[in-house]
Amino acid sequence: MVWGASRVEGRRGLAWQFRAMLWLHVVRTGRYLYSLANWVLVEGLWVTIYVLGALTFASPSSYPRVAPMVFWAVLAWNLMSTPVWTIGNWARFYVNMGVFEEHEIAGASHSLFLALRSLPAILVSLGTAGVVGAFIAYVTGAPVLEARDPLLLAASLAAITLDAIFYSLVLAFLSLATRAPAPLLDFMNFLLFIAGGIAAPVSRLPGPVRVFALLTPYSHPAELMRLAAVGEPTYLPPALEALLTLAWLAVMALAWLASAHWALGLARREGVRGIGRM
Numbered sequence: 001m002v003w004g005a006s007r008v009e010g011r012r013g014l015a016w017q018f019r020a021m022l023w024l025h026v027v028r029t030g031r032y033l034y035s036l037a038n039w040v041l042v043e044g045l046w047v048t049i050y051v052l053g054a055l056t057f058a059s060p061s062s063y064p065r066v067a068p069m070v071f072w073a074v075l076a077w078n079l080m081s082t083p084v085w086t087i088g089n090w091a092r093f094y095v096n097m098g099v100f101e102e103h104e105i106a107g108a109s110h111s112l113f114l115a116l117r118s119l120p121a122i123l124v125s126l127g128t129a130g131v132v133g134a135f136i137a138y139v140t141g142a143p144v145l146e147a148r149d150p151l152l153l154a155a156s157l158a159a160i161t162l163d164a165i166f167y168s169l170v171l172a173f174l175s176l177a178t179r180a181p182a183p184l185l186d187f188m189n190f191l192l193f194i195a196g197g198i199a200a201p202v203s204r205l206p207g208p209v210r211v212f213a214l215l216t217p218y219s220h221p222a223e224l225m226r227l228a229a230v231g232e233p234t235y236l237p238p239a240l241e242a243l244l245t246l247a248w249l250a251v252m253a254l255a256w257l258a259s260a261h262w263a264l265g266l267a268r269r270e271g272v273r274g275i276g277r278m
Contacts, residue, residue: 017108018116025116029123039124044131047074050199051136060140065230067142072153072229074132076198076222078125079157080164081189086121087114088171095176095272104268111260114172118165146230153228159221159245166252167217173256173263179273198222202235210235217248 029036051070058066094100094114103110133144147153193199195209197219202210213219220241226232234241 013107014109014112017112021108021113021116022119025119029120032120036120036124036127040127040131043078043124043128044135047077047128047132048135050074051132054199055136055139063140063142064146067136067140067144068146068229069226069232071129071133071136071144072157072225073199073222075125075129076157076160076218076225077193078128079122079161080167080192080198080218082121082125083118083161083164083168084171084189086124087117087165087168088175090114090117091172091175094172100176100267100272110264111169111256114169115165118161118168121164122161147228148231149228151228152224156221156225156228156245159249160218160225162249163217163221163252166249166256169256170252170259173259176272177259177263177266192216192218196222201226201232203233217252220244220248 051074054070055063055066091114094110099113100110102108103113136142136144195205195212196216197205197213202213202219202223205213214235220236223234223236223241224238224245227234227238236244
């Protein structure tokens, strides 16, 4: 998209950018299928440690209810954590390989290009969930794909994914501005999984941790996810959980726009520098 182009040309340019960038990421993902398969297997085996811990404290009679909750929690965790690596950490390659300058000259959207890196993240998340789901089903004999409200379940998982993409874009642009690898800037993912209402329902968290969870973006769609999957009551009324989910999506989107505006403004004034390794 050229500076000063009309709005119609801008929309057309953005549509062409989307198609070109999506095709690029599809082709690139296809070339790394073996690497993604290895990532899925290793990630799945690591996550089974959490799964075994969760099942240890559950009686076999509760497996039909607990097993789906654990499975969907694992999928939610992967959806919120994997984009930090495929989007946030990829900013280092984006700058160091000179792609930033090429897109800047062409007037291409940096945010769109980085956001579409969610494609391999989603594939890895689904693959890891498949490995863990098979393990849970084998150990417990319970149906892990239970869903009482599939539409609400899909909407809650989509909200978690969008939150994660916005958060990862914030990390990517902070990495661009500070020249620090995104994983060094990210210290919240595992904390949010444990204390942010993902691993366990908010109602079962200790008092201070419960307050913390309610103030984080992922707890509200996670509560709706459990409600949709097995009918687990939400801590707040479902309508309020949905409203807070949408509010947090707006906040995360604004954080992305603000970080992109600051980082790109800084880069255009002072230039970009290579981002170091961890």
